[in-house]
Amino acid sequence: DTDSPKEEPWETALKTTTVDMEVGEFRGHKVSVWDLLHSKYIPKENRKELLELYQAGELTLDQVKTVVSTIVTKAEAARAEQLANASSPRAESTVAEAEHAHLQED
Secondary structure, three states, rough: OOOOOOHHHHHHHHHHHHHEEEEEEHHHHEEEEEHOOOOOOOHHHHHHHHHHHHHOOOOOOOOOOHHHHHHHHHHHHHHHHHHHOOOOOOHHHHHHHHHHHHHOOO
């Protein structure tokens, strides 16, 4: 197909380099660095900056791979922690107990 624009070598490298991810929606899958870069975990500004640094030769493919997998892992860990805290009945009952004890003291 001659109409499609030629893919840049750096773009091909990002699409063919995969990472084993063990978090979130990627758990147990090999995911391309390209897909990680364009996932919900990487803010648009960060993606743009990483791509610019990579294209300029200031970051190696391995460095980009490490950065994006770290961001995804940390973001997913933070999300899991928020979910655990939000759905923890223990946290709510502790507050209720503290309020109850305070009322009894009065």
